[in-house]
Amino acid sequence: MYSEKVMDHFTNPRNVGEIPDADGVGQVGNPVCGDIMKIYIKVKDNIIEDIKFKTFGCGAAIATSSMVTELVKGKTLEEAMQVSNKQVAEALDGLPPQKMHCSNLAADALHAAIQDYLSKKKKEA
Amino acid sequence: MTRRVYFDHSATTPVHPEVVEEMCRFLKDNFGNPTSLHHFGQKARKAVEEAREKVAAAIGANPAEIVFTSGGTEADNMAIHGVAYTNRNRGNHIITSAVEHHAVLNTVKALGKQGFTVTILPVDQYGMVSVEDVAAAITDKTILITIMHANNEVGTIMPIAEIGRLARERGILFHTDAVQSFGKIPVNVDELNVDLLTISGHKIYGPKGIGALYIRKGTRWRQTLFHGGAQERLRRAGTENTPGIIGLGKAAELAMANMEQEAAYLTRLRDRLIREVTEKISHVRLTGHPTKRLPNHASFCFEFIEGESMLLSLDLQGIAASSGSACTSGSLEPSHVLLAMGIPHEVAHGSIRLTLGRDNTEEDIDYFLEVMPSIVERLRAMSPLDQETEFALSDRCNGCRVSHTCRV
Ligand SMILES: Cc1ncc(COP(=O)(O)O)c(C=O)c1O
């Protein structure tokens, strides 16, 4: 039922973990619903220098988290803000229809991490 | 080649080779319609009636009390709908439980929209219905009680004989879904005090798409769903599924011949599985009753991780299991059974069911115990939840807004 790409990212997820001194942290979902994604970013010169994730959820939730980190690592914040949940799903060669909402929140988690970084920066300035 | 271990016998079972053989004869040469008068028809009729005798013998019934159906789902629908509409002049109240299979629960709920009133009884932490709750729910309008014999998700065996005795004292018809218990533990319609009872072929090493409804002689029940020919003595229209019926008869016969021995064997495997899983892995709880459970049934919730990702990981190692997590149910809700038992949503998402069968061995258990701890460890390492944060997170919903029962 899952594409080969989803299974690849599920079995060998990229960028799993935490960044203890992250510049931004984003979290979406809720364990009550069965999915929760947390994304950590390290930003330098407006570029996402490092990114890590932790996810509680099904195979799709883990694969989308992994894919989003791969898509935006080394990208500018503006480019990263452009990445949508739909693009993440497409990069994985699609997701089963029932997985398109709840488990496909990885871009939202990323955007939340970027917002967190930006609001922290504003406070500092 | 990947080693394959099948631990999903509550979903379905492999068809016994002797069953296949009998069925093949009725797919090939003995193709007659049992209603036909000629030689071909007579041969089929004889075999159908022999199968009926075998099924009846297996549950202590009279062959005339057995009606063949297209499976457990149809038998449940037909039992409940038929009793409800046949007894409408006596009352309109139906009692069931929160942990029934959807074939029962959704049928009762549908009747709730057609002028019947419905009581859905709660269960305790083990998924058990209490006889006192049933007694307290009965009114002078109650016409039917339907409570399952053994639960498919958590394996809990309900006090059916006691509920049946109560129903009989109060003159209320009593149906039980014995799809999961039949063939695994004794199912006798007189000992259980039931008026109607459902069984299904594919859970007992028989074919899919065949089941039976037992209807005690004299029960106020009529066929209210299917209109058509006079088959099954007007109780189930449609040309008989002859190969299926013969397969069910053979499967029932084989199940009875081996039940005691098999139950003892599977109980041993099950108890070892439960003991070692809960010893080897932290933050895991057994779901369902510790002792009043099906001999082949082990079910757990692994905290901080989600069921589908465990199933996928197990499948990659060749182990077939199932889960009550939302992600595997096709809906966004985790299992209604686990929630009814008071298990929190986030824990219910981490459910795994392992249901053993006669081909499983000690080595299969060894293999599971070898691979499961590292699967759990890998997924937990990826999970943002842990003991301290899990419950704190629950009140910080910035969520998906898709769960219609979201109580956060
Ligand atoms: C308790 C219970 N009732 C009914 C059914 C449905 O039986 P069938 O698949 O034959 O329609 C099942 C099977 O999943 C079951 O476990």
Ligand code: FES
């Ligand atoms: S937890 Fe998903 S909407 Fe509230």
